Amino acid sequence: MSQPSRPRIGRIPRDSFSPYFKDIKSLPYHESTSGRGTGSHHRLRHIAWNPLSTFVATVTSDKTLRVWNPERKDVKNSTELRGHLAAIEKIAFNPVKEAELCSVSNDGVVKLWDVRTKACVNEIKGLGNAHALAWAPDGSSLLVGNRRGEFFQISPAKSAVISSRQLPVDTNQMAFCWSGEKVFVPTTEGAVRILSYPELEPALHANYAAKDGDSTEFMLKGHTASCLTTELSPTGKYLATGGADSIISLFDTKDWICQRTISRMVGPVKCLSFSFDGCYVVGGCEEGSGIDVTHTETGDLVHTFKTAGPCEAVAWAPTRYCLAYGDLGVLRIIDADKKSAPK
Template sequence: MATYMESLQKHFQSNGRVRETQGHSAKVHSVAWSCDGKKLASGSFDKTVNVYNLERDRLSKDITFRGHGDSVDQLCWHPSNPEQLVTASGDKTVRIWDIRSSKPVATVNTKGENINICWSPDGSTIAVGNKEDLITFIDAKTHRSRAEEQFKYEINEITWNNDGDLFYLTSGQGTFIILSYPDLKLLHTQCAHPANCICLEFDPSKSYFAVGSADALVSLWDVEEIVCVRTFPRLEWPVRTLSFSHDGKMLASASEDLVIDIAEVETGEKIAEVTLEMPTFTVAWNPKRHLLAFACDDRDRDRDAGTVKIFGLQNDS
């Protein structure tokens, strides 16, 4: 009898295909799903944010948010409210949006050009990082700064753990750093890779987190023990983006390689791969279905400029 993973692998091979939606006039930097999996948002170099409705296995553009004065480099949705999202831009602002309104709920001025952002699991706080490696914690209700943490070395990714009591960062020193939250005390610095640690993602089951590195490896870590349990070695370029599937069984990773690698978490074996024509720096699994959203670099290719794509099963639910 075929295992669950073997069945899924067979389905991807026979039914999995890529569908494209033209959303922007320039490169898409970030894609993310709402918590209910019904909407996808994308942020672009063209300074806009798009929200799409997921209809069966296709996307249709719903709203375009305008107002940022520079590239929208990263965005994320509220962890439990499927109508709110937050964006980080090089225009030195963070903006909170409600999909029921065309104007931002709030515009928060920050001290630098923002490149990464995340929302705490309880929805109370937004953390934003800028190019000067300053992390600012913003109260999601008052829109005022709660705390700041300046680092003397390169910070690449920021995120809370699933319980919201720890704050993780990846560094240019090949480490990830764990801070207590909310007091932001240093608890642990872990050497993880011989090159820059770029991205970090927690799995929904709370068992693991994954780290992507400039050494082209993805490492999988036990949440409780903080030990590396396996690595995923199939990419050949710095790993730029990671995403766990909603059931925690699959991990997607991508980079300048012209494939997205989809691996089984428990064994590290390849389940599927998505063949590309250009590098991919943002991937996101739908939180309810086996649908993977992504966007490709558009350099020298007008055809891919501003395109958002999804890969998955035609009848998956």
């Protein structure tokens, strides 16, 4: 059930960001530690918010899929969704439905859940070693990718794959453009392909090829190692890409030029997340101890949230300044609405 609305703060300027957040404490969301310490928790691998920021889902390395109420941190107010028999790679809420969650496991099973009833309402099998998942913006279909470069178009209402496509190179976590007509696909070769949807054909071409007979497909090139993830800003102005080279690249979506690179990460960039207004971006990785918040327009570091360990999973809420992240296996949330608006 949706929570009652409460006052939200507006956009926080770059110079006010760190002073505003420096005294806000993170809240832990986990089981009681009376019987075991937080060190016994499994690694938190992925985080997903629903479109209204009223639910946040988490996946841990022991295959636990749990949906939390951000207003109530006690585990008794959360919901565990059971059914996957192998490691869960990605989760994502339907962008137009508050309570429909999709999860993909590396045994090739995709499950659709109604988080209000805990019911698995649909299941699709036989997708290989699946590890990437993205909803089309209108919520009518999903795109699932596996480690062999196969892509599958899925309808949440059908128990069979709509269509499949074998791509020539292995791919990682993709993202849609907001019209749903294109999908940005990072590859193990370090480039990002821009493909039409649902055809999955190259959407942009250069007017020349380096050599006769070479492909004229236009790709974004901003990494010296495998590109692991992509994320489009809520405003649609920037596409962020994260690589195994520990670099975040920001491309403008008008001219497709890499405007700036962020090289403060200390390990491969596993996930990316923009704040609801597109002003700030964060990345998650398996190394380091802190979450750096970068101002997208300047590339400046505006604040670092200190953590006890590496944060592989990190996600801004889609409607407000509320940051969820995993630290030593525990979900933590920093909510700007817990403090009065800045002067």
